[in-house]
Amino acid sequence: MQAKADKNLPQLTHARNPGMPLDLDWVASVQANTSAIERRAATIPGRRSVKKEYQAAWLCKAISCIDLTTLSGDDTAGRVLRLCAKARQPVRPDLLAALGMEGLTTGAVCVYHDMVETAVRALEGSGIPVAAVSTGFPAGLSPLHLRLAEIGESVAAGAREIDIVISRRHVLTQNWQALYDEMRAMRAACGDAHVKAILATGELGTLRNVARASLICMMAGADFIKTSTGKEPVNATLPVTLTMIRAIRDYQERTGIKVGYKPAGGISKAKDALVYLALMRDELGLPWVQPDLFRFGASSLLGDIERQLEHHVTGAYSAANRHAMG
Numbered sequence: 001m002q003a004k005a006d007k008n009l010p011q012l013t014h015a016r017n018p019g020m021p022l023d024l025d026w027v028a029s030v031q032a033n034t035s036a037i038e039r040r041a042a043t044i045p046g047r048r049s050v051k052k053e054y055q056a057a058w059l060c061k062a063i064s065c066i067d068l069t070t071l072s073g074d075d076t077a078g079r080v081l082r083l084c085a086k087a088r089q090p091v092r093p094d095l096l097a098a099l100g101m102e103g104l105t106t107g108a109v110c111v112y113h114d115m116v117e118t119a120v121r122a123l124e125g126s127g128i129p130v131a132a133v134s135t136g137f138p139a140g141l142s143p144l145h146l147r148l149a150e151i152g153e154s155v156a157a158g159a160r161e162i163d164i165v166i167s168r169r170h171v172l173t174q175n176w177q178a179l180y181d182e183m184r185a186m187r188a189a190c191g192d193a194h195v196k197a198i199l200a201t202g203e204l205g206t207l208r209n210v211a212r213a214s215l216i217c218m219m220a221g222a223d224f225i226k227t228s229t230g231k232e233p234v235n236a237t238l239p240v241t242l243t244m245i246r247a248i249r250d251y252q253e254r255t256g257i258k259v260g261y262k263p264a265g266g267i268s269k270a271k272d273a274l275v276y277l278a279l280m281r282d283e284l285g286l287p288w289v290q291p292d293l294f295r296f297g298a299s300s301l302l303g304d305i306e307r308q309l310e311h312h313v314t315g316a317y318s319a320a321n322r323h324a325m326g
Contacts, residue, residue: 014258014292016194019187019221022180026254030215032207032243041238045275055274056312059305060101062273063090066302067131067262067295069110071230080115084122091306098313106302107291108161112137113154120158131161131196135186138200138229140165144182151189162186163196165229168203171213179213183220196224196262196295199244202234207243214247224260230297235265241276245283258287264297270308273301 050058068087070079087106096102109119110131119130132154136142142150151162164186170179187195197217201210214225225244228235241263248259263276273296280288288294311317 014287017218017221017223017257017259019184020219020255022177022216022219024176027176027212027215030208030211030247032211034207034239037207037239037242041242044238044242044279050274052312056099056309058274058277059270059308060099060104061289062270062277062296063104063302063305064107065277065289065291065294065296066090066106067108067110067264067297068106068302069230069264069297069299070115071110071112071133071137075112075115077115077118080109080111080118081122083111084109084119084128086302087123087128088126090302091309095306095309095313099309107295110161110163110297113150113157113159116154116157116159129160130158131163132157132159133163133165133198133229135164137163137165137198138231140167140200144185148185148189151186155189155191155193159193161194161196162190163198163226164190165198165200166213166217168200171199171204171209176212176216179216180220183217183222187221194223195221196226196260197222198226198229198264200229200232201227201237201240201244202232207239210240210243211247214244215251218247218251218257218259222259224262224295226262226264226297228263228265228297230265232265236263236267236297238275238279241279242283245280245288248288249284258293260293260295261288262295262297267296267298268300268304270301270305273305 068083070083087109090106096104105128108129108131111119113132116130116132134150134154135147154162167182183197199213204210217225227240245261248261252258277289280294307317
């Protein structure tokens, strides 16, 4: 049985976020009711349940929204080449044929700067963009001029998306002007490359800080806001997600500009991907379950999704080691 995929929906396009002047009155008005947010987040996993061909369709959608990632100190060219091959062919061809999803790819491949050229060559002709983590990832504590130079080098190497990390100290000290100026400079350094602002939410202290930092980065021109580097003790969570996507909704309602969202770190199970997709659809609507406005920062997630799709097609689960990255 073929998956009832929404692949016939238009892949919505929209203008990049040009940013706006810093509005400190708007920032000061932003609050976050932590207990209410946590109560709402706790109900999310049980509110939406999809089965059979509908579940398979949403899992295929999740694959199309994955930034397939390797960010290890022992990365090699060979590992990146295998990752790129997996991005081009994320699921076995016979399974995709059974699902009616031939040609499915991941949303992007995300690597360190040194591996950008390798990934660009490996993905040539596929249409899959390369994303580079930049600006002193993961801590973001190198001098600003070096962080800006790093962005420029990654763009020159062919990266079409740049995942930058903000200076957490600006949030913790409420220095919103400094955060805005830094983000604005990074946005300019990216040129035509889309910029994803990593907030490192596990290190920001409060959900109010998360909400205000999200708004500042959007004001400064971030095309996406992203939860985490994946290196913090606490990464993507549902309360943080709810806080950030409601900031996106407020920004869109006030400016008319759509900004994307990327949860990263700790999302490794297919059922978790379904929860995030359901939340995005509920809170922001169908445009935000397309890869131009939503991405998962993940690696092991793809393997579990592939296992679930094989079970849907064949009725049997296979061992996880049959769905390795390469």
